Amino acid sequence: MNVCRATEPEDVTIRVFYCRICHTDLHFVRNEFGFSVYPLVPGHDIVWIVLEAGSDAKEFKVGNKVGVGCLVGTCHTCEYCKQSLECLCSKMISTYNSTYSDGTMTYGGYSDKIVVHKRYVFRTTVYSPMKYYSHTVPAKHIGAVGLGGLGPVAVKFAKAFGLKVTVISTSPSKEREAIE
Template sequence: MATLSNATKNALALGSFDTKAELYCFEIARPEVGPNDVSIHIQYCGMCHSDCHACNGDWGLDSWPIAPGHEIAGVVTAIGSSVSKFKVGEKVGVGCMVESCRNCDMCQDGLEQHCPNMIQTYGSIFPKGKGDNMKDAEGNHTNGGYSTAITVNEHFVFHIPEGMDMKYAGILLCAGITTYSPLNRHILQKGGGKGKKVAIVGFGGLGQMAIKLAKAMGVDTVTILSRSDKKKEQASKLGCEYIAYSNEDSVKEATRSFDVVLDTVSAPHDIASLLPVSKVGGAYVLLGAVGKPFEISAMSLIFNRYAVEGSLIGSTGETQEMLDFCAKHQIVPDYRVIDAKEANQQFKAMMNGESLADRCVIDIATLKNVELIESKPARKKLRSTK
């Protein structure tokens, strides 16, 4: 779960040594299994745009080297003496968080993701008092799923449902829950999707997951809003309507059309110009982590009763619910499995806005074929040792 200062390095990892967002293979240490812990052999890890932001220094992380990755799927290799939910050999997943205080109002209400002491799967400083096996971890930062193993408290480990392929299961623990949670609040918990219209701004990994989930919830119409017509044909294949929001007339025609708008774009864009596509009283939900502030007219909000809200992944309970929902409705994200040595190329594509709507998943077994380094490297790309 953490980079340990005085422990044997026992896992391979793929990560960045500075803010250049270049990935290299190096060794990390994982904690021994404590009474409530689950040790996992990672088989696959999805690549999220958040990983790029973290490794590019966009979010102010200053602990290096760091292995990103919070779309983790693997197999249980060991459990602590008090673990009751999991058995060795089970297929499991780990998402965007690995710890919380469990005592605050948020944790007690089942909203661990909003705990002020929530520990993210990578890039968080590990706190004190989490058990003897974590003593060496205290004060060090967590490392994520671009690695061969991870140790996590069972509370933050999820069962992968029977019949769900490990290759894509991890994607659901980020892109899946990020889009499921607001749709659950605004669609399922408000009578279902019949008669409802949903718009999705952006057509990347989050966007394609939102489409599949909204349709499974019975939404009447799903419309994609993207910068240009470049992805229109792809959206049509998924049964979606399409608006290129660079065309102001098209946006105006869609004024007051949608009950829920999910904005999945993490790059700066003109949110204020898109807000009017919401119905009066509609919800405009921000899912993309745009780093720069933006302006919205108070008058626009007042006269249209718009609700602009953020949404951060989901609780542990809602995450397991989402996995079961996807299994029941046979929801499979668009994805492709890549070799670890292709990760830098995919990072570059994501950062330049050139990645396809499908999600890339690293086959962690291929990490052994990447050159291992021991210290901050000179500038060079990953290469195979074969």
């Protein structure tokens, strides 16, 4: 699917490279939460290549490999956004099954391309955000949610930095992997 809105100054337009299948995607496809909007294109654990960067998104260049999670936008002005708790923003725009402020639907990682506010686009490594948020100092605590794609890499970096690591997973089968 190749339907997305125009790139605004603080946006990054990206083309799909890889998208992991997540069980949440299946819940939405089956409307198990009761609020799926069709047509629905799921996928929120995404690795992309930058196609276009808005005039105020100069930190991204065409061809950069980037990742996107569950959000593509928020209000950026509420108390939650100011505290980097965007997932609690009442105007949160999800990667899919959501609507941009212009009324355009969001389509996730199984689409051809997507437009994302630069705040929710990340270089495809866990090292960069760990370094940016000063999670490289021994004795600090860090949590890794899941041991899927980047989770094991995050744990290895964290251990190398001497951090105290907590792995959060709903899969009992991952316990041994987390400990090792």
